[in-house]
Amino acid sequence: MSKRFERMYTRLALLAERMGVGELLAPVVERLAVLYSRGVLGAGHVVLELVAAGVLAREGYTVSVEEPVDGLIVDVLARMGRERLVVEVETGYTPPRWSHAPLAYHAARLAAKTARYSRLGDRFALAYPLGYAAPIHPALLEPPWRRSPGMLAELKSLVDRFYQRPPIPLEAFQQAHLDAVLLLDPDNASAYWAPPSRAPGLQVLVVQAALSTLTSPGGEPGTASVVTAAAATPS
Known part of the structure; x- marks a missing residue:
């Protein structure tokens, strides 16, 4: 095997051992290391995947x-079970192409993932680093039956x-379900579950900022509104 793999x-x-699941996750560790060594996945992604897998194990x-x-x-x-x-x-990585509109890019990315992947499981969760203020669109914080046509059209x-x-x-988008978020903490070899509506990060505020600055792909962002700390504080 290559030094990159090793x-x-x-x-x-070592991370799996810190989480107390070294033996359980041995196949996962090997698979992620292989994918990293082949350049399929980046270092940050494989570490976060392992933390998520470790908590579930x-x-x-x-x-x-x-x-x-x-x-x-x-x-x-x-x-x-079933x-x-x-x-x-x-x-949280932003491709250079979208460096002018990172908030809008991530809001769209998280929404697209939820729409595409939530149908594959009985439950669906987004997992991201603890320090990432995830711009989850407000429509996804509502159960499917509460999403208005306007919210869905905007999304x-x-x-x-x-x-x-x-x-x-x-x-x-109508049928998508976001059941939980998993806040990943590689520093402490841990993770924390939260309902989407209570996840850290001012999702609604961030999405509003994203929508206000986005014009079109490849275009220049518009003028963003300035929100004071007091206005941003959740009630």
Whole structure:
């Protein structure tokens, strides 16, 4: 094996041991190290995937990573009895192409992931670093039956600016379900569950800022509104 593989394997194995799931996650550690060594996944992504997988393994789930499901590749697939939990990991990386509109890009990315992947499991969660203020669109904080046509149209319009190959149908946004978020803490080899509406980060505020600055892909952002700290404080 290459030195690149060996370095990452050692790092991931130590992290799994810190989480108390070294033996349980041995196949996961090896798979992630292989994918990293081949350049398929970045270092940050494999570490976050392992933390998510480790927490689920500790909770009694049978866990696999980078699992093919219905034509898509699921970051973390966890099974317990008949339940299937799908977890998609977000690192917070912004491609250079969208450096002028990172908030809008991430709001669209998280919405697209939820629409595409939540249908694959009984439950669906987004996992991201503890310090990442995830711009989750307000429509996804509501159960499907509470999403108004206006909310759905706005959500689809946002995602369509970034994802058109293939476009995501409106029905996917209507049926999407975000059941939880998993806040990943690699520093402490841990993670914390939270309901989406109570996750740290001012999601509604961030999405509003994203929508106010976005013009079109490749275009220049507009003038963003300035929000005071007092106005940003949640009640």
